Every structure is written in structure tokens, then in C-alpha cells.
Amino acid sequence: MSYQVNLPKIVQKQLNALPQEIKQRILKSLVQLQEEPRPVNSLQMKGGQGFRL
Numbered sequence: 594m595s596y597q598v599n600l601p602k603i604v605q606k607q608l609n610a611l612p613q614e615i616k617q618r619i620l621k622s623l624v625q626l627q628e629e630p631r632p633v634n635s636l637q638m639k640g641g642q643g644f645r646l
Contacts, residue, residue: 596630598623 600608600623608616625632635644 596627598626 608619611619631644637643638645
């Protein structure tokens with residue numbers, strides 16, 4: 594099952610302002626999150642309100 598990662602406009606703008614090398618590394622991680630939204634290294638946040646990567 595594939596998930597969708599939505600980025601607010603402000604995040605997209607900040608991402609576009611980054612150097613290409615860093616931007617590509619972040620985009621690669623976001624693509625991986627579409628396939629596995631809770632990777633092995635993620636931790637559940639206090640209160641059960643999501644996960645931290």
C-alpha cells in the first residue's frame with residue numbers, strides 16, 4: 594500500500610530554497626515515507642499523537 598505525503602506551501606518554498614544536494618536527500622526520504630510511513634528508526638510520540646523520525 595502506498596501513502597501520500599503532503600507538504601504545505603511554506604515547506605515546499607523552504608525546500609526549494611535549499612542547496613540541491615540537501616534537497617535531493619530530503620526528497621528521497623519523503624519518497625521512502627510513501628512506502629513505509631513508520632520506518633524502523635521511528636519513535637512514537639508521547640500521547641500517541643504520531644511518530645517521530
